[in-house]
Amino acid sequence: MGNTVFSKILRKEIPADIVHEDELCIALRDINPQAPTHLLIIPRQEIAGIDGIEDADAALVGHLFVVARDLARKLGLEESGYRLVINTGADAGQTVFHLHVHLLGGRTLTWPPG
Amino acid sequence: MGNTVFSKILRKEIPADIVHEDELCIALRDINPQAPTHLLIIPRQEIAGIDGIEDADAALVGHLFVVARDLARKLGLEESGYRLVINTGADAGQTVFHLHVHLLGGRTLTWPPG
Numbered sequence: 001m002g003n004t005v006f007s008k009i010l011r012k013e014i015p016a017d018i019v020h021e022d023e024l025c026i027a028l029r030d031i032n033p034q035a036p037t038h039l040l041i042i043p044r045q046e047i048a049g050i051d052g053i054e055d056a057d058a059a060l061v062g063h064l065f066v067v068a069r070d071l072a073r074k075l076g077l078e079e080s081g082y083r084l085v086i087n088t089g090a091d092a093g094q095t096v097f098h099l100h101v102h103l104l105g106g107r108t109l110t111w112p113p114g
Numbered sequence: 115m116g117n118t119v120f121s122k123i124l125r126k127e128i129p130a131d132i133v134h135e136d137e138l139c140i141a142l143r144d145i146n147p148q149a150p151t152h153l154l155i156i157p158r159q160e161i162a163g164i165d166g167i168e169d170a171d172a173a174l175v176g177h178l179f180v181v182a183r184d185l186a187r188k189l190g191l192e193e194s195g196y197r198l199v200i201n202t203g204a205d206a207g208q209t210v211f212h213l214h215v216h217l218l219g220g221r222t223l224t225w226p227p228g
Contacts, residue, residue: 034225034226034227035226050179050182050183050186050198051183051186051187051192053179053180053183055180057176057180058172058173058176058177058179058180059172059173059176060176061175061176061179061180062171062172062173062174062175062176062177062179063172063176065164065167065172065175065176065200066167066169066171066172066175068164069164069165069167072164072165072202073165077203077205078165078202078203079203080203080204080205081201081202081203081204081205081206081207081208082202082203082205082206083199083200083201083202083205083206083227083228084164084199084200084202085197085198085199085227086179086197086198087195087197087223088186088192088195088196088197088198089191089192089193089194089195089196090194090195091191091194091195091196091197091219091220091221091222091223092195092196092197092219092223093222093223093224093225094195102227104226104227105205105206106205107205108205108207109201109205109206109207109227109228110207110228111148111207111228112148112149112218112228113148113197113199113216113218113223113227113228114197114223114224114225114226114227114228
């Protein structure tokens with residue numbers, strides 16, 4: 001059993017503002033939002049990050065983006081746009097070592113992306 | 115046939131600094147790098163962006179991240195870290211309407227991601 005905050009949320013041990021749940025993943029609102037919409041899409045499978053994925057996880061990783069597409073549409077962001085971000089390791093500021101996709105939208109996002 | 119710059123690169127009509135090629139995707143160096151390492155991972159299939167993926171594309175989208183993982187390892191970024199970004203639409207500054215994953219590494223990446 002994982003001990004990251006996301007594992008605890010997945011086990012419903014701590015609360016979160018969950019906006020989507022399916023067999024493979026959940027999505028919730030980031031508690032430190034960096035944009036009017038800032039969601040995290042998290043696989044149920046405990047994978048530390050992109051460096052921890054196996055080739056056989058490709059369909060699972062892709063599913064996270066299918067869910068991102070659907071959530072963006074549900075929230076009316078498909079026209080205005082949105083940014084999807086995965087942080088890996090220290091240089092990217094990864095703080096929770098359970099794979100997650102950030103979805104940010106509702107404002108202009110500048111370049112470079114950090 | 116697509117008319118984006120990436121379609122032209124895929125057809126070898128215009129040159130690019132290609133660092134990876136397989137049956138499903140290519141990867142190349144961004145011509146306007148925003149970090150010491152800045153790659154683009156691009157599916158051969160013409161998909162305008164995340165809003166254009168079909169559910170059946172999940173394995174293909176996931177494959178782009180498997181390739182990102184491998185390229186990051188090849189470039190020695192798996193310890194220091196890296197950020198993966200997909201821009202969708204105007205708010206995110208998407209400029210080429212052919213799906214692509216940015217891989218940025220080799221420096222500290224700040225938060226928020228743009």
